[in-house]
Amino acid sequence: MAAAPALPDALPAAPDTAVVVPPPVRTPGYYVRQRLWANRPAVAGLVFIGLCALVALLGYWILPDPSPNANNGFVQLQKQPPGFTARFIRRTSTDSLRAINSPIAVWWRGKIGVLEVPVAEAQSNSLVIVPLVVTGDPALGPVHLEQKSNTTKQHLIVSSVQKRTYWLGTDKAGRDELSRLLLGTRISLGIGLVAVLISLIIGVAVGAVAGYFGGWVDSLLLGLMTVVWSIPGIMLVIGISLALDSKGVWVSFVAVGLTMWVDVARVVRGQVLGLRSATFIEAGRVLGLPTSRLIFVHLLPNLRGPLIVLATSNFAAAILLEAGLSFLGLGVQPPAPSWGLMVKEGYDLLGTEAGLWLTLLPGLAISLLVLSFNVLGNGLRDAFDPKTQLT
Template identity: 45%
Template structure:
């Protein structure tokens, strides 16, 4: 140690020891990157619809890197544009009805002719032909007012009138619009045709696996964070009170810890959900947090029992400091090391508990994608010949994230303990 490092704060040496632990540093970078993915969410998801549920029923259970051409038909409803913040939180409804097609569509007589993937077949005695479907070009490109209206005339079958060079139509807000046929064709080529690649494939109803995996990252990290806050709040309060005051308070706290410890975590979560009578995701946050406070309380109680006998604590009592100030300013700062380690461990445990609950159907709403839900749905579709991507990607996400938090916990333990073998 150089003479310049003698006057450094303890946090400097903790940081320095942590940086020497390469697996912990790599894990920290991974968790930070995962956090950015979770926060951005809908902004980077290929399917930015709410809960990434905008699937293509015609392309179920397709393998990774599957590519298909999509015809995008404008929906006949007005969909407001959300702000960036609203999109991050809730996503954005797709303005188009996506139709996977085979080959290139053909435009004739103001209509679009196409073949829906994988191609409808009409069999006769000697030949097999594919059936073509058609839609009016104006109905594909523009949002047409869906309810009956007499603004363009009486007894019209549709709220548009096709003329020689242009089309008059009612938009989604019932305003009269006019567009030339050339403008329709240009907009069709620019906005209504798309080659879509599903990087991680599709699930059983054609939803994008990558988008659901990204949203599952948000669910897992959020439940880990909120559960950690709940467990820390309860655990530090009970553990600090029990260890510092002792006596009857300590015996009651230990009895409560023992009772809570004896109840399986899943059973406790189920009991909380039944008591609250709700299936919202926040119930899972609360339930998981309540199951993990005992670990925090035991660590805090044990540390305080050893620290409260130190001379500097006796000195603070002699100086007349309040019990609250002694605990908050002189004891808890000295047990940050064990608390940091238990926080990393509890974060990993919360992710595993949430995945288990979702696998059992006890997580959030059925439509909300989470890693546990994806494993459950993938397992039901897994066959000896394929569909492995439905289960392997969420399993890898859980395994890598839990491993990263455990490695961070090991790194923090070694960083706060200068006498650890790994620091020698």
């Protein structure tokens, strides 16, 4: 019987095989973010909007003039150029009522109860320094003053004498232009946010109902959209203000929002008309899902991209509409620091040396904020487009 062949001492090594690692599973939102971050103008616009939002949130805490509405003005300092420096005496009257300046109150309405007087005004009012401090430098300690009058004698306690620089100058009322410009971001962003929320709530509801049900419901709601669309936005705001018998800040917010829902409704209606016959909607109907769930849970999430893009464009449009209304005197009323109202105040001074920067500065702020929302909207539109290639 033949012997069995001897086994080799070692088996030959298996050939090297490349291990194929599957790519990581990415959500659609990941690619949207990647396409957005690759768009530099959109990122720059987002950063500027974020800075404006931070300024609006901080509010009076970062303003050189933390008085309510940054409305602390001095006739002696009116229409001063940018970079102007003045010396002030901060004083508190012992005869006046003192308001409690809690952190929340200061954030909401500004700091009250503290009086400031330019040094020149203190001299003109015959404020006599009582020789209780012999250093000769009021900045080194408290100074006691007596304001002489024909009828009364008011005792004032001065906490400090300080120097303030008006980096952007003063307006016709002697108010700090920088403080009012920074505080104006609250009104511009606030009116844009309120207008977008109102337009989304009304527009999504009307557009979804019209597109899903169709028939006479669609015809009725489409006719309503057409009528509202044909009325100029300014006329609608005037009518709403007259109906509410007010021209305050919140009335302007609501009025602007009620004029912008038609754009959202038309876009939502068109998208829902194309999706209501989709397979997943038909499957939901077969399963007996309620209509409200089909619309708000299954249809509207597919409209997230177009709604975000439309919201950014409506944000910019609301800021421009509010600025135009305030310029005409139909929007935010003084002394609230609206950018449109500030442009109007500067426009009234055109021909003078101060008119140029008092018109240019708030106009530039409006342009930069609107431009930021527009480039961000363009970037979001490209980011939500799956055909866009990453570079």
